[in-house]
Amino acid sequence: MKILVTGGCGFIGSHIVDAYIAKGHEVVVIDDLSTGDIGNLNPEAKFYEMDVNGDLQDVFKREKFEVINHHAAQINVRTSVDDPLFDARVNILGTINLLSLAVEQGVKRFIYASSGGAVYGEPEKLPASENTPLSPLSPYGVSKVAAEKYILAYAHLFALDSFILRYSNVFGPRQIAKSEAGVISIFIEHILKGEPCIVYGDGKQTRDYVFVGDVVEANILALDGSPNIINIGTGIETSVNDLITIFSSILGRNAEHQHVDPRPGEVLRSVLDCQKASLEIGWRPEVVLKDGIIRTLEYFKKIPES
Numbered sequence: 001m002k003i004l005v006t007g008g009c010g011f012i013g014s015h016i017v018d019a020y021i022a023k024g025h026e027v028v029v030i031d032d033l034s035t036g037d038i039g040n041l042n043p044e045a046k047f048y049e050m051d052v053n054g055d056l057q058d059v060f061k062r063e064k065f066e067v068i069n070h071h072a073a074q075i076n077v078r079t080s081v082d083d084p085l086f087d088a089r090v091n092i093l094g095t096i097n098l099l100s101l102a103v104e105q106g107v108k109r110f111i112y113a114s115s116g117g118a119v120y121g122e123p124e125k126l127p128a129s130e131n132t133p134l135s136p137l138s139p140y141g142v143s144k145v146a147a148e149k150y151i152l153a154y155a156h157l158f159a160l161d162s163f164i165l166r167y168s169n170v171f172g173p174r175q176i177a178k179s180e181a182g183v184i185s186i187f188i189e190h191i192l193k194g195e196p197c198i199v200y201g202d203g204k205q206t207r208d209y210v211f212v213g214d215v216v217e218a219n220i221l222a223l224d225g226s227p228n229i230i231n232i233g234t235g236i237e238t239s240v241n242d243l244i245t246i247f248s249s250i251l252g253r254n255a256e257h258q259h260v261d262p263r264p265g266e267v268l269r270s271v272l273d274c275q276k277a278s279l280e281i282g283w284r285p286e287v288v289l290k291d292g293i294i295r296t297l298e299y300f301k302k303i304p305e306s
């Protein structure tokens, strides 16, 4: 298949590009390199350094994509609060631009990277299933919901299959320590520099950490099958204190850490119910957290310090 991966130089997108190419697909990447790294780009992918909001008509006419896998986004929650217009331009208008071109040029399928953590807000019932009311608490969450809704509207109006994957907290090699979701890579950076890991508040806040390789598998399954909206996570709540314990056991010594004031507005618990993924697309997370952390640690040990 001929597949466009937007954000294919970023953390998750670049792993998807590698997997699609390994499966024999022809892959084109559009990325503006705002947070992505050209070093992540698979050499067999064709690359356009462009904004998803740009004039992409020539590219679409030339390449004739069958599938769009849309991972390019502004992903920083704090940036979305400071500059909601920028967030909306990238995440909402960028998605509409791609959808319009997809319809115009006869693209068959649109796969979208949404965020379970952001679109459900702070649900009353955990783990959060796909039926949880959408109640985003940040402009970033609103932009991910809006993009989902545009995709569903286009799918309804035109012959476009949509596949929406709502990820929990993804971690793994290539995740930059700057990104907000990347507490595991932030901890690894501190550990490798011999600095203490910073724990906000009592460290009891929980997240659902899913390894990037498992997320890639979901993106392979999303190439086929009926249109759907599916949570991709582990269903397991892990606290920051649990992470410190796991790091300590990997290092064979206490992972040095320091508690500081809690961050105002931080969600205390977040975990996704992922039974639908198992029942409807046969997806299950395979990599246990400790093994994923070891793989991520090994990756960061090998790359030169930036």
Ligand SMILES: NC(=O)c1ccc[n+]([C@@H]2O[C@H](COP(=O)([O-])OP(=O)(O)OC[C@H]3O[C@@H](n4cnc5c(N)ncnc54)[C@H](O)[C@@H]3O)[C@@H](O)[C@H]2O)c1
Pocket (backbone or CB within 6 Å): 006, 007, 008, 009, 010, 011, 012, 013, 030, 031, 032, 033, 034, 035, 036, 037, 050, 051, 052, 053, 070, 071, 072, 073, 074, 075, 090, 094, 113, 114, 115, 116, 166, 167, 168, 169, 170, 171, 179, 181
């Ligand atoms: N990392 C997570 O835990 C997580 C969780 C839920 C959802 N997601 C979603 O997954 C997707 C990928 O996230 P990631 O963690 O790999 O982030 P990332 O920042 O590593 O990747 C985003 C990529 O998009 C590119 N990009 C940004 N703005 C662009 C624009 N206007 N035009 C073209 N390219 C642009 C960046 O250069 C980067 O390569 C995003 O849509 C994000 O919302 C991520």
